Amino acid sequence: MFGALRAWQTEPMSAIRGARERARIEVTAAIKDEARKQLAAEGAAKLSLRAVARELGMVSSALYRYFPSRDDLLTALIVDAYDAVGEAAERSHRAATGAAGAPGTGLARWVAVACAVRDWALAHPHEYALIYGSPVPGYTAPQDTVGPAARVGMVLIAIVEDAHRDEGLALPPLPDELRPEAERLAADIAPGLAPAVAAPLVAAWAQLFGLVSFEVFGQFNRVVEAREVFFRQAVTELARTVGLLGRRG
Template sequence: MPDAVTPDDLDHAPMGVRARARTQLLADVSRIARKHLAESGAPGLSVRAIARELGLASSALYRYYPSRDALLTQLIVESYNELGDAVEIAEAACERADVAGRFRASAHAVRNWARSNPNEYSLIYGSPVPGYAAPQHTVDPATRVAAVLSSILADIDLDSLSLRLSRNLPASLQDQLDAMSGPLGGRIDQNVLLLGVTQWAKLFGMVSFELFGTFNTVFDDADALFAASLDLDLTALGVI
């Protein structure tokens, strides 16, 4: 394995070489941080320990990660973006008119990514890290999956909807749903959006129950349960 790039290398290298060296250094930090995440969890992350494994003084990394929280934020953003990439790629591979196929592909992409990256999934959807508050710039990466699901909901014909409330929604909930549909041009009916929000929450609840052991001894193989759950969602939306 090549020697780790040090910040001194960056200071004295030409600009192009410096940019590549910085990218390599940050990639090395991310790789080792993920290993530590798997071994000791998010609360155990330490810039000092990562620097030591890279053969650097801890001060050498503090210019990029001035605290554990800065490193944690980077891992969170990377994890949300990797999940977002997986879902967007899966959904984009489907025919636009195949609303059910797009929904299924997106849901399976969430589950597959979570099963392949359990530590990263736990970081973003598990228990909060004590003392850590996520900064504002984590919001956009965190909403990428919701944006894909919203784009699918926007293509659902209201007349096909199989499940809807028989009474008017509370005014406060209507306002919240309106705020959600605003960025999409208000194209999503409130009944559709309400179903979509609950299905979004259920999707991650199903994945979390499977990943964190809640289904153990009952649904140890959760493939059939997950598929049937999606069929229920799609039936309620009236697309199958």
């Protein structure tokens, strides 16, 4: 018995130290799971700490041991949502990067990642709204969210960088007014990228989510019917604006 105790204490730091810490991790995960369930069911506005606690069989005040406020719980869900959509994008990117270097695959990867983002958004509309709709907690995003929030953008950058190296880009001319900003952007987000493509890339990033948001938020209701083919065509055209070569290129 004492031997077992000693064995626990000599476990590496990375492992869970005691029963308390283990329980804390499990309870924290259970809270987030239940909160995510309520978020998916009713939306962020209806998410209630008391309801989460009730469903977990604990008292509402106990929940504040794990999240100092409702906004902190929402922030945790925001980070998870960014990670989820980011991972969906990265997975589809890996899947579309089977054969590297083949001409035209840049466009295929771009469309694949865009469709992955759209699919995730349609499957998790409330979580999507949490991160790409109105920012509900506070006015500015907490620092914890900036890393996960960049993952989709990183994938898009990687696609364009790879295509630039492997197939070349059909670069649009860079207007003089935009040159300083484009150079700053390129140096900031992708040091190896040509300034002429950095600005269109950021714009395409925003426009991609414009297409997704309009569909998820119902702006396309009674307007666009064949949404899959409509979306694919739109993001294909978007790929052209960042220099990815299509069939017509």
